[in-house]
Every structure is written in structure tokens, then in C-alpha cells.
Amino acid sequence: MTNPSLLILPGDGIGPEVMAEVRKIIDWFGTKRGLAFDVSEDLVGGVAYDAHGTPLHDDTMARAHAADAVLLGAVGGPKYDALDFSVKPERGLLRLRKEMDLFSNLRPAQCFDALADFSSLKKDVVAGLDIMIVRELTSGVYFGEPRGIFEEGNERVGINTQRYTESEIARVAKSAFELAMRRGKKLCSMEKANVMESGILWREVVTEIGREYPEVELSHMYADAGAMQLTRWPKQFDVIVTDNLFGDLLSDLAAMLTGSLGMLPSASLGAPMANGRPKALYEPVHGSAPDIAGQGKANPIACILSFAMALRYSFDHGQEAARLEAAIERVLADGVRTADLMGPDDGTPVSTSEMGDAILAAL
Amino acid sequence: MTNPSLLILPGDGIGPEVMAEVRKIIDWFGTKRGLAFDVSEDLVGGVAYDAHGTPLHDDTMARAHAADAVLLGAVGGPKYDALDFSVKPERGLLRLRKEMDLFSNLRPAQCFDALADFSSLKKDVVAGLDIMIVRELTSGVYFGEPRGIFEEGNERVGINTQRYTESEIARVAKSAFELAMRRGKKLCSMEKANVMESGILWREVVTEIGREYPEVELSHMYADAGAMQLTRWPKQFDVIVTDNLFGDLLSDLAAMLTGSLGMLPSASLGAPMANGRPKALYEPVHGSAPDIAGQGKANPIACILSFAMALRYSFDHGQEAARLEAAIERVLADGVRTADLMGPDDGTPVSTSEMGDAILAAL
Ligand SMILES: CC(C)[C@H](C(=O)O)[C@@H](O)C(=O)O
Ligand SMILES: CC(C)[C@H](C(=O)O)[C@@H](O)C(=O)O
Numbered sequence: 177m178t179n180p181s182l183l184i185l186p187g188d189g190i191g192p193e194v195m196a197e198v199r200k201i202i203d204w205f206g207t208k209r210g211l212a213f214d215v216s217e218d219l220v221g222g223v224a225y226d227a228h229g230t231p232l233h234d235d236t237m238a239r240a241h242a243a244d245a246v247l248l249g250a251v252g253g254p255k256y257d258a259l260d261f262s263v264k265p266e267r268g269l270l271r272l273r274k275e276m277d278l279f280s281n282l283r284p285a286q287c288f289d290a291l292a293d294f295s296s297l298k299k300d301v302v303a304g305l306d307i308m309i310v311r312e313l314t315s316g317v318y319f320g321e322p323r324g325i326f327e328e329g330n331e332r333v334g335i336n337t338q339r340y341t342e343s344e345i346a347r348v349a350k351s352a353f354e355l356a357m358r359r360g361k362k363l364c365s366m367e368k369a370n371v372m373e374s375g376i377l378w379r380e381v382v383t384e385i386g387r388e389y390p391e392v393e394l395s396h397m398y399a400d401a402g403a404m405q406l407t408r409w410p411k412q413f414d415v416i417v418t419d420n421l422f423g424d425l426l427s428d429l430a431a432m433l434t435g436s437l438g439m440l441p442s443a444s445l446g447a448p449m450a451n452g453r454p455k456a457l458y459e460p461v462h463g464s465a466p467d468i469a470g471q472g473k474a475n476p477i478a479c480i481l482s483f484a485m486a487l488r489y490s491f492d493h494g495q496e497a498a499r500l501e502a503a504i505e506r507v508l509a510d511g512v513r514t515a516d517l518m519g520p521d522d523g524t525p526v527s528t529s530e531m532g533d534a535i536l537a538a539l
Numbered sequence: 540m541t542n543p544s545l546l547i548l549p550g551d552g553i554g555p556e557v558m559a560e561v562r563k564i565i566d567w568f569g570t571k572r573g574l575a576f577d578v579s580e581d582l583v584g585g586v587a588y589d590a591h592g593t594p595l596h597d598d599t600m601a602r603a604h605a606a607d608a609v610l611l612g613a614v615g616g617p618k619y620d621a622l623d624f625s626v627k628p629e630r631g632l633l634r635l636r637k638e639m640d641l642f643s644n645l646r647p648a649q650c651f652d653a654l655a656d657f658s659s660l661k662k663d664v665v666a667g668l669d670i671m672i673v674r675e676l677t678s679g680v681y682f683g684e685p686r687g688i689f690e691e692g693n694e695r696v697g698i699n700t701q702r703y704t705e706s707e708i709a710r711v712a713k714s715a716f717e718l719a720m721r722r723g724k725k726l727c728s729m730e731k732a733n734v735m736e737s738g739i740l741w742r743e744v745v746t747e748i749g750r751e752y753p754e755v756e757l758s759h760m761y762a763d764a765g766a767m768q769l770t771r772w773p774k775q776f777d778v779i780v781t782d783n784l785f786g787d788l789l790s791d792l793a794a795m796l797t798g799s800l801g802m803l804p805s806a807s808l809g810a811p812m813a814n815g816r817p818k819a820l821y822e823p824v825h826g827s828a829p830d831i832a833g834q835g836k837a838n839p840i841a842c843i844l845s846f847a848m849a850l851r852y853s854f855d856h857g858q859e860a861a862r863l864e865a866a867i868e869r870v871l872a873d874g875v876r877t878a879d880l881m882g883p884d885d886g887t888p889v890s891t892s893e894m895g896d897a898i899l900a901a902l
Binding site for chain 1: 615624627629633659660661664680681683686687688691694695696697698699700701702703704705706731733734735736737738739740741762763764766767770771772784785787788789791792794795796800826
């Protein structure tokens with residue numbers, strides 16, 4: 177039997193340095209736990225543009241399709257700001273999501289006990305927080321047509337189209353209900369049905385799918401109220417399901433609540449492949465952080481936890497994922513901190529690779 | 540000389556009870572400060588639907604056009620949830636905004652000293668917070684065509700259109716720069732130019748307008764990063780300008796940061812009328828709060844502060860507005876609290892009308 181394949185796309189900014197730590201962890205699981213992967217690496221984002229004039233080469237796209245799972249670092253940076261929209265680093269990531277049809281983006285917002293003090297929110301508001309945002313990832317205003325900047329009369333007009341079909345809503349809703357069944361059995365769906373017809377359809381379809389999950393307590397909230405309630409008392413939520421654009425804002429907001437932005441992973445899942453595994457891409461929620469790139473300051477934990485999600489969702493090794501997560505909790509409890517997890521007076525932070533080594537040691 | 544005219548639209552839910560307190564304040568300014576208004580009242584939202592089968596009667600629309608300023612309470616409630624989209628309470632409000640062409644929605648997020656403890660955020664993060672969100676209010680995905688739910692193949696598809704012309708962006712940007720000039724001279728514009736062409740145009744036009752305001756320090760942020768940064772350290776901002784939908788979420792988020800949702804007013808301004816005053820509608824940021832409607836529990840301060848904004852922006856009585864705001868601060872400093880401003884163990888709250896009376900006494 178061949179080993180499962182992992183395609184690694186470190187990308188831009190801090191992507192390569194955090195991914196180097198993930199490689200150490202992957203190696204450890206290979207030698208110590210008998211979980212060997214066929215790992216290969218390729219380019220995405222600005223570095224792909226530098227090499228090939230496109231943020232995602234067709235060959236890379238093909239390798240992503242063929243891989244059992246893809247692990248991505250981050251894309252983008254000021255160096256590429258002036259590029260044409262069609263070749264911006266982000267387009268590489270969006271093409272991966274779209275062509276692999278990764279419609280269900282799981283973004284846990286979890287507050288690590290050792291870091292509860294680090295949030296801008298009061299400790300009692302966030303301590304123990306553990307919610308999951310399911311964001312639709314392959315449709316909506318990110319991909320809807322018509323789109324572009326057009327001449328009209330004697331001025332320009334910028335147009336994007338929010339567009340959701342019933343089946344697009346149904347499949348992401350299903351994945352959210354399934355997750356809710358394995359968690360607290362509470363699902364809150366967010367849209368702006370009071371203003372947008374696409375939100376009305378969203379609410380209807382989610383309600384319909386809900387009939388198949390009578391055990392799950394379903395509620396609906398306008399997205400603006402959702403932003404408020406996430407800020408006021410996030411623990412009222414268990415699983416949240418929402419569209420691509422609202423999910424972009426709300427999941428970043430939820431991530432920031434935890435005070436642990438450098439800590440949060442994500443999984444983007446599609447339909448099952450022939451081998452039964454879902455099409456899958458794992459990436460940290462944090463971006464490329466060009467301001468600290470190449471300085472060994474970045475926190476590799478979000479990317480390492482993304483690999484833990486891969487163990488759980490792609491390779492059915494939930495136990496091993498839990499082992500990795502426990503090691504990280506232990507390291508944090510011991511007070512090991514990268515710079516992003518410290519206040520100005522909290523002493524000396526460890527480097528990216530020191531954090532990776534500490535996690536290895538805890539394993 | 541005739542008195543300036545004020546059209547009052549109490550609307551639904553707690554709208555009528557908070558507006559009753561505003562009426563007391565308006566009367567006080569008439570008798571004690573010689574600022575008499577010709578006040579008239581009419582229906583909007585669910586109550587208008589109940590009376591006329593439409594959430595905004597054409598006669599009311601005409602009176603709003605003719606008024607020197609409009610003061611609105613709130614619209615909406617579960618009673619109207621099943622209504623067709625075209626006659627939902629919200630459509631009444633949206634029609635007012637659109638037909639009066641109120642393109643610039645000012646939403647201050649201000650943390651009242653006496654209430655800093657009440658935020659879910661840490662005190663040092665929000666104490667003294669004073670930012671202004673300028674939200675475009677008459678375009679974008681709220682009004683763009685095509686829109687609706689259509690049949691396609693054998694399923695339905697929900698469509699809305701995000702659409703901004705250069706001139707729409709330019710005029711709201713100008714109003715934001717003007718405000719920044721009168722405040723801290725810092726403006727941050729938020730969009731998703733990395734994903735949406737309408738965001739690219741937005742960024743370009745705001746940058747162009749910025750050339751006319753060299754004193755204002757202009758920055759750009761993706762809206763998801765904006766949600767994060769507002770949560771992490773809101774005091775980094777002075778004025779924020781953004782589109783209709785992002786503004787809806789981000790201003791609610793900013794409002795919730797202050798812990799003072801029942802405290803926050805808004806002004807929606809359009810072009811100058813023949814008399815030099817801008818077309819204007821003032822309303823509290825909080826909604827109709829149907830769960831507490833009719834119980835005398837609502838906090839009237841947001842609506843009273845909306846009248847203060849009317850004094851300032853429509854009637855050039857900044858001094859009188861400041862007088863009213865100071866009275867409110869005094870009442871809060873004295874510990875007078877409606878239920879929304881109290882924790883469970885904080886004693887007995889005052890009623891809506893007791894709060895109104897306390898403010899009158901402080902005046
Ligand atoms: C990089 C960008 C295209 C992306 C998005 O908007 O989806 C990012 O913000 C995210 O949330 O993964
Ligand atoms: C009531 C609703 C239509 C409205 C909006 O979405 O604009 C409200 O949320 C607001 O922010 O004023």
C-alpha cells in the first residue's frame with residue numbers, strides 16, 4: 177500500500193517558515209507513529225507569480241486534484257499589490273477552492289485556556305469558548321457573474337454578483353448540520369434575509385434541510401446581529417453556518433475574539449473522492465503577515481493545528497490529531513510563547529522554530 | 540419666520556415608547572431654549588402595513604421629503620416575518636433612505652465613561668473610544684439590480700447585485716473626508732478589493748478624492764481585517780468609510796464594542812435642500828426589540844441622542860446638542876440606568892420614562 181499524499185503549498189510571507197515547522201511534525205508522525213505521508217511541495221500565490229507569471233500553475237492545480245490533502249501556508253503581500261486583479265496572489269487560493277469545489281470551510285474559534293487573558297475581550301466572555309463557523313467557500317459574491325469594472329455613461333461602475341443556488345446552499349447546510357450533530361446540536365444560520373433575496377433563499381433551504389436533523393436546534397440571525405452577538409456573548413453559539421462573504425468577516429471576527437489569531441486552523445472540504453476521502457485543503461486563518469516575514473517571529477501553531485485537522489478530517493486519525501493538540505496545549509501551559517502571544521512586558525518570546533521544537537518535545 | 544419642521548416616525552416595537560421621551564426633550568428645547576419645531580407624526584414599518592397595507596405610504600414619503608428633518612424610531616418585528624419581502628417593515632425604511640437619497644450614514648461608536656465596564660471588551664480597550672463609521676446607504680447590494688429568486692434548470696437561485704458607480708463612491712468619500720477634517724484627520728476605507736472588483740473601484744475612487752484632502756491620513760483595509768482590528772484595538776481608528784453591506788455589519792460590531800448599544804444614535808444625510816439643510820433622517824442604531832416592547836424597559840437615550848445629532852447636523856445648533864449630550868452624561872454618571880445598562884446584580888433599573896425625566900431634570 178502506498179502512503180497517502182500531502183501536497184504542501186507554503187506560499188508567501190510567513191508561509192514558508194511556519195510550514196517548515198509543520199514538516200518537522202509530519203516527519204515525527206511518520207517515524208514515531210507509523211503515519212508516513214508522501215509529501216511534495218509546490219508554489220502558490222506571489223511566489224508562483226514570480227516563477228510562472230500566474231499565482232497557480234496548471235501543473236500545481238493538477239497535483240492538488242491528485243493529492244489526498246493539500247496544506248497551504250498563506251498568500252499575498254504588498255509586493256503584489258499593484259498586480260492586475262487576475263494574477264493577484266489571492267486568485268491562486270481562490271482557484272484552488274473553486275476547482276477543488278471545497279464548498280465547506282470549517283473555522284473553529286477556540287480559546288486556549290492558557291491564552292484567555294490575551295483576548296481584547298473579558299476573560300469570562302471568552303474562556304472556554306469553542307465554536308465552529310461553517311462558511312460556504314465556492315460561491316456567492318466571490319465567484320458570481322457578471323463581475324468587473326464597466327463604463328456606463330461617462331463613469332465607471334464596479335459590479336459583483338451575489339448568487340446562490342438551492343443545491344449550493346443545501347450541501348453546505350448539510351455539512352453544518354452533520355457537524356452540529358457531532359458537537360452541541362445547535363446551529364445558527366446567518367444572512368440578511370431582511371434585505372437580500374439570496375438571504376431569503378438561504379434561510380428557506382437551511383430550514384428545509386433542518387427537517388432532516390430534528391435533533392439539531394436551528395436558529396436564524398441577521399448577519400449584522402450575528403456580528404453583535406458574537407462580540408457580546410460568543411458562547412451562546414455552537415455551530416454557525418453562513419455564506420462566503422459573511423463567513424469571511426464573521427470568522428475573522430470570531431478568530432480575533434479568542435485572542436489567538438496565530439493559533440487558529442481551518443479546513444476546506446469538498447465532496448468525497450474515489451478513495452472515500454473528501455477533497456480537502458487545510459490552512460491557517462492568519463494571513464501572510466509580510467511585516468514579520470523571514471524574521472523567525474511567526475507563530476507556527478495555526479499551521480500545525482491545520483495539519484491536525486487534516487489528520488482528523490482527511491485521514492481519520494482523530495486520536496493522533498488529539499495527541500498533537502494536547503502537545504500544543506501543554507507547551508502553552510508551560511508558558512512557551514511566540515511574540516504574537518505576548519504583551520510588551522511579558523519577557524522574551526521564542527522563535528518560530530523554537531516553538532516547533534517545543535511541540536516536538538511535548539509529543 | 541416659521542419653525543423648522545420635524546417629521547417623527549416612531550415605527551414598531553420600542554419605537555413609540557422611546558420616541559415619547561424624545562418628544563418631552565423636544566418640548567423642553569421649545570419652551571426653555573426658544574428652539575420650537577413644527578412636529579408632526581406618521582407611520583412607518585409594520586404599523587404602516589397594518590394601517591395601509593404598505594410599510595410606507597406615499598403621503599408619508601411626501602411628508603418626509605418636505606420635512607426639514609425626519610426622526611425615526613425602529614421598524615420590524617416577528618409579527619411581520621411572514622410578510623412578502625416587498626411589504627416587510629424594513630422596506631419602509633429602505634424606501635426612505637433611497638428616495639431621500641441619504642447616501643451618508645454617520646454611526647458614531649462612542650464609549651461612555653460611566654459605561655466602560657459594561658462592554659464585553661476589556662476596559663482599557665474601549666474606555667474613551669470615539670470613532671465614526673461613515674456607511675454608504677443608498678446603493679450597493681441593498682439596491683442593485685438584477686435581484687430576486689429565479690428558476691434555473693430545475694432549482695431556484697437567489698441573486699443580488701453589488702453595484703457602485705464612481706460618483707456614488709466619490710460623494711460618500713467626500714463626506715467622510717470632511718468629517719475626518721473636523722475630527723482626528725485619519726480615515727480608513729474598508730472593502731474587499733482582493734476579491735471584488737467593486738472593491739477595487741471603491742479603493743481607487745477613495746484614493747482619488749483623498750488627493751483633495753492632503754491633511755487627512757488615508758489608509759485602506761480589507762473588511763475582514765477591519766472586523767478583526769475593530770475587535771482587537773478599536774482606538775486605532777478615527778473615521779471609517781465603507782459600503783452599505785460592510786457598513787451594516789461593521790457599524791453594529793463597533794456599536795457593540797462600546798457596550799452601549801441602547802446609547803448609539805445615527806444620522807443619514809443627503810444633498811443640501813433649497814434651504815441649505817441636508818436631507819436628513821435620524822434614528823437610533825438599536826432595532827425594534829420586540830421582546831421588551833411595551834414594557835417600559837427600553838432605553839430612550841439612543842433616540843434622544845439622535846435628536847441631538849439633528850440639532851447639530853440639520854439645525855446648526857451644535858451648542859444645544861452638546862448641552863443635551865452633557866445632560867445625558869451627567870445622568871449616567873449619577874448611576875441612573877435602564878435595564879440594558881445593568882448586570883443581573885446591579886439593583887433596580889429605571890423605566891423608559893424615568894430615564895427621560897432624569898435627562899429633563901439634568902437639562
Ligand atoms: C485571502 C483572501 C482571498 C481570503 C478570503 O477573502 O476568503 C481570506 O481572507 C480568507 O478568509 O481565507
Ligand atoms: C433594518 C435593516 C434593514 C437595517 C439595514 O440592514 O440597513 C438595519 O440593520 C440598519 O443597520 O439600519
